[in-house]
Amino acid sequence: MSLDAHIGLRLGTLDLDVHLQVQPGELLALLGPNGAGKSTVLRALAGLVPLDAGHVTLDDMRLDDPVTGLMVPPEQRPIGVVFQDYLLFQHMSVLENVAFGLRARGAPKAQARATAREWLERVDLGDYADQRPASLSGGQAQRVALARALATSPRLLLLDEPLAALDVGARSTVRRDLRRFLDTFDGMRLMVTHDPVDAYALADRVAIMEAGRIVQAGTLAEVTAHPRSRYVAELVGVNLVTGVVANGVLTTAEGTRVVVVDAAPGPAYAVIRPQAVTLLRATPAGTSARNSWPGTVVDIDRLGDRARLSVEGPLALTAEITVAALDDLALRPGDEVTATVKATEIEVAPA
């Protein structure tokens, strides 16, 4: 009882070859930059694009199999989709939008409307039933789209960049609401996003996609702790330093020295988790930390109780500290800091 898909697809310059598995009750985030082919994967799963190779199997039911010529049309797949910018039908009321899928599947009008009303109340939009979608805010439109997709009781829910259409100010609230509503749906969920924060907030597992391939998959903690490429490290916000190890010191191409432990000589990369970085206002007089680099704060990003700071210097680092620490240090972009990292906190792997 799960989704098992191998999506082989050529579309223009895009060459997709993606293996995906989603377990019951799980939310998998497909994370990657624009143009990586994420949305096409969703369209293929929904049946809006036929596969060239591979297969889509949902709960042991074949939905697409180019070898046998099988292709279940989208309207017969037990799959709900929340599209990017939601695609609500503008000529229908909010209630009619949510009732649409039930009506299309043959439910009597009165029953479809009653069920749709329940769904609207579940997403706290019962008062908006008779309004037109155009009068809704982005977050409300998203909830209507979610209710519309879930009203047909799909076994798999696909979400295409659910937060990208919102302005930044609304995003964190909507993300929190989305999490709450998604938690009530115990089917399989697959979300496409280019924003790691969405994955952090919503996903159980991530699959990182680059140029039509999945380059790494696992729980977010696994991927963050052991990113397999600079691309993945940047995406999930881990500091990845490449260089050459000799005598317990990794030296970067720019000549910056990073003291490491238990590292074999030769080309290697060091993973410095943002949480392992300590920021100080002044140069430390005596510290056990073997590494300290001067730097300038260039960017501060608050995420709940945590803040991620980008520090430029001999070694560009992302540091994650508590908001309380940020306030104590009164750090602002442009401030000079010293970043220190204990050598024992740095993981080194041969490149």
Next chain:
Amino acid sequence: MTTRRRARAQRLPWPALLLAAVAVAFFALPLVGLLWRAPWSSAWDYLTSDTATTALRLSLVCSLWATGLSVLFGLPLAWVLARTELPGRGVIRALATLSMVLPPVVGGVALFFALGRRGLVGQYLDQWFGIRLPFTTAGVVIAQTFVAMPFLVITVEAALRQLDTRHEDAARTLGASAWTTFRRVTLPAIRPALVAGAVLSWARALGEFGATITFAGNFPGTTQTMPLAVYLSLETNPEEAIVLALVLIAVSFAVLVGLRDRWLGQVRPQGSVTA
């Protein structure tokens, strides 16, 4: 809204305004000419004459039939042209719009050779079914449909092309069949274009002259529509011609103005957010 529109108008350079004014005058002057020469004292008699009422009724009935047929066949054709990868689509589109550029008389002659009693298809219609189209009211409808349908096809095809097909995708994922999707999502979204196309077709059918007189003749009561009656009375009784022409203009003008406000004024493309 009003103030903004006025402000925009004021920014227009005066030569553009001048040329636009000439265009308006160009359209308005012939009307004024007709009104100027209209025999107002005897207008009522002409209006209620047999010729006028019969021709007007026939014009309205035939043009509405032609509009209905244009929608019935033109809408699927527009869909095929807009949405399929049919080979030879360019040729089909050219064929479907040919009668827009063809002199209507030529169209009438062509119809005659196709559907006339000795025509390519017409001979069999006659032999097998006893159907004779030329010189009948049905012939008028066919001649009008022939010249009117392209307006519907072009308008609707353009709307279908501009439509964001992702709304149709969304409908499909919600369980709607292709037909339900067309009926409940596509059709409402292109409704303004469909209405506009139907109005244009209707206007073209109402004014049809050349193809009608060639294919259907000019028999009062069966094939003599308003444009034919105007043309004929111009020879015999110019005063009557003017009155009939004004009636034709009044009907067309009323429908165009009325429909514009009711339907075309509130065009709102699918997906646009106007909160």
